Amino acid sequence: MAAALAAHGLEKRYGEVRALAGIDLEVSEGELFGLLGPNGAGKSTLVKIACGLVRPSAGDVMIAGVRAGSREARAALGYLAEMFRFPDWATADEVLALHQRLARSRGGAAERAVLLERVALTHARHRRVEAMSKGMQQRLGIAQALVGAPRILLLDEPTSALDPLGRRTVRDLLAELRQQGVTVLLNSHLLSEVELVCDRVAILRRGELVAGGRPSELGRGGGVEIETASGPRRFPSASREDTPVIVAELVASGERVYGVRRLTSTLEDVYLEAMQGERPT
Ligand SMILES: Nc1ncnc2c1ncn2[C@@H]1O[C@H](COP(=O)(O)OP(=O)(O)OP(=O)(O)O)[C@@H](O)[C@H]1O
Numbered sequence: 444m445a446a447a448l449a450a451h452g453l454e455k456r457y458g459e460v461r462a463l464a465g466i467d468l469e470v471s472e473g474e475l476f477g478l479l480g481p482n483g484a485g486k487s488t489l490v491k492i493a494c495g496l497v498r499p500s501a502g503d504v505m506i507a508g509v510r511a512g513s514r515e516a517r518a519a520l521g522y523l524a525e526m527f528r529f530p531d532w533a534t535a536d537e538v539l540a541l542h543q544r545l546a547r548s549r550g551g552a553a554e555r556a557v558l559l560e561r562v563a564l565t566h567a568r569h570r571r572v573e574a575m576s577k578g579m580q581q582r583l584g585i586a587q588a589l590v591g592a593p594r595i596l597l598l599d600e601p602t603s604a605l606d607p608l609g610r611r612t613v614r615d616l617l618a619e620l621r622q623q624g625v626t627v628l629l630n631s632h633l634l635s636e637v638e639l640v641c642d643r644v645a646i647l648r649r650g651e652l653v654a655g656g657r658p659s660e661l662g663r664g665g666g667v668e669i670e671t672a673s674g675p676r677r678f679p680s681a682s683r684e685d686t687p688v689i690v691a692e693l694v695a696s697g698e699r700v701y702g703v704r705r706l707t708s709t710l711e712d713v714y715l716e717a718m719q720g721e722r723p724t
Pocket residue numbers: 457460461462480481482483484485486487488489525
């Protein structure tokens with residue numbers, strides 16, 4: 444079976460700027476994939492190429508086995524752009540109706556109602572975009588991406604404007620989509636959130652992939668810290684199995700042990716390590 448999204452030797456130059464420097468990446472069907480990296484790393488460029496909005500300088504992206512940008516590929520995709528803006532005068536329902544026409548969805552009012560429900564906007568169905576908060580507009584943007592029940596979703600920072608409750612709504616929605624077998628590629632700066640929801644992540648830096656894998660595998664064990672009467676003592680290379688041995692030895696040597704903590708590195712630690720020497724662009 445073809446990957447939901449596959450990039451091969453993908454390069455993009457904007458004049459002097461090399462936004463993507465030869466990316467190979469596969470997202471399997473049904474996977475929830477997180478793309479991380481600092482501002483300007485090339486995340487949005489990759490997603491725009493996958494949508495067919497930007498043409499690569501070299502290499503290609505295939506969507507479910509067909510070339511990105513083709514009619515067939517576009518029909519399989521839902522897309523939430525990073526800095527989208529809906530017309531101020533349109534209501535939530537009208538925005539979705541417009542996108543139903545664009546996506547040739549025949550879902551009608553029933554589909555719109557379900558989508559608004561899924562992003563907790565049922566109460567704002569007739570509210571104009573200009574009267575919505577930023578977070579409400581972002582949730583409407585996510586509902587828009589789901590019009591026509593696409594099999595693959597490309598979400599460029601879907602939760603950047605959301606409060607913790609809104610993020611929870613979107614996280615639950617992503618879990619639901621995963622259950623339905625929908626593939627999701629999402630760009631984000633919210634590492635803890637990505638760690639919670641994504642099956643796999645990749646970290647981009649200056650157009651190159653510098654790390655990738657399951658969040659649990661990326662965050663390696665970081666040893667053991669033991670609180671003793673003489674202060675905290677760190678054993679950075681100790682494994683889980685070493686812990687009772689170390690404690691027994693400390694106690695045998697007359698040390699008083701008050702606490703034991705296993706140290707694990709988070710996705711944030713892995714990310715920051717991958718960004719060493721990086722400056723904001
Ligand atoms: N249309 C464009 N013309 C010229 N340069 C561009 C264009 N779009 C992006 N770039 C440049 O390409 C690089 C990658 O940009 P991109 O928007 O893909 O980064 P990003 O990882 O999405 O960043 P952010 O986290 O800020 O959204 C940047 O150096 C950016 O300035």
